[in-house]
Amino acid sequence: MNAEKIPDIIIGRLPIYLRALQHMFDRGIQTTSSQELGEVVGISAAQIRKDISQFGEFGKQGTGYNIQFLLGRLREILKVNRTWEVALVGMGDMGHALSRYQGFANRGFHIALFFDNDQSKVGQKVGDFVVKDTADLAEEIRKEGIKIAMLTVPPSAAQEVADQLVKAGIKAILNYSPISINVPPGVKVQYIDPSTHLQRMTYYL
Amino acid sequence: MNAEKIPDIIIGRLPIYLRALQHMFDRGIQTTSSQELGEVVGISAAQIRKDISQFGEFGKQGTGYNIQFLLGRLREILKVNRTWEVALVGMGDMGHALSRYQGFANRGFHIALFFDNDQSKVGQKVGDFVVKDTADLAEEIRKEGIKIAMLTVPPSAAQEVADQLVKAGIKAILNYSPISINVPPGVKVQYIDPSTHLQRMTYYL
């Protein structure tokens, strides 16, 4: 394991490798090569080898990578060889869709807290959980020791809620609100904004 | 306007500038600087100036950028100074959430076609529209001349539907299925996978 600083751009590709390898594993494939994996994810074989080799020698000359083994190492590196509890703030359409999303469980995540500031939604059941008042957000998140939040509130509330989340000890925010938010160093933000993603493609049309 | 090839990484930042500038404009601000915009979006002032200057001289020394003017130019460049009709395939929870999403209209997009292969969903009303059968996808998309699709089908169906979309003339796919899809050159794909985004942050926790 190389203890030096790994560039964020490499960290960003690892979940994509992980996803593709899991897909291969689910189909019963036991071994793959940088060439083959590269074709699946659209990244050059040289880059995949270089990325993976930052963390150790996980392959074998002549045969490539054992998928199960590489999956384990990537999960370790990304710290998803465990389940992270996540808080979800904003029970609109997107919040509801995420609360029912099946794709978290086997990828290392579980939504354990749901919040909304609309009193008519507070107390409603969401699966085994109950929607809590955003006013109690800090207290509840601290109590559970949760570090990750998903933000699905209207853009007008996003910065304010983000500030509360940071105060509550949240270190990673997946922001669905179509607005840039400011957080202190040490807090990570990822953005999911469908219009921004679409606008990135229209240029080429 | 510089006619040379603009790097994709710059194109990817323009929608972020556009979003932030729109937010400023909505709050009545008329002028901004690369410094100020940079603080909002978390990008260096030098980079913002360099990015924008690829397309022309849109600023004024001493005063910065007129927001309304820059908004217009960015919309032109990204081709969102019009409304693009979009097709949505897969009326699960995510498809429904997107069908009700208010954030497309003023960003250049409008969902005009809805598809599902579940016969119990075909014929259901979605706002002013009716869910159509995925089997008729190619015909309907061609008829409307639609170039952009959002894919919210289960991962097992994603590649097959993507192939149909490409055959139907789709040139840009926003893929919500947690799987890499292969498309021919000239077709753009953007990925929205919440677990992948979260896994990109857990490394730092």
Added chain:
DNA sequence: TAGATTGTTAATCGATTAACAATC
């Protein structure tokens, strides 16, 4: 005018690719 800020150049920094010895 004086102050502010752009657009652009050159320097720096970082990422990707090509190539190949090592080796399974």
Added chain:
DNA sequence: TAGATTGTTAATCGATTAACAATC
């Protein structure tokens, strides 16, 4: 063994930053 593929080095390529003349 012969063929395949890794891990790694060096070369190339591209992106970012710093600095500043131009100018509003």
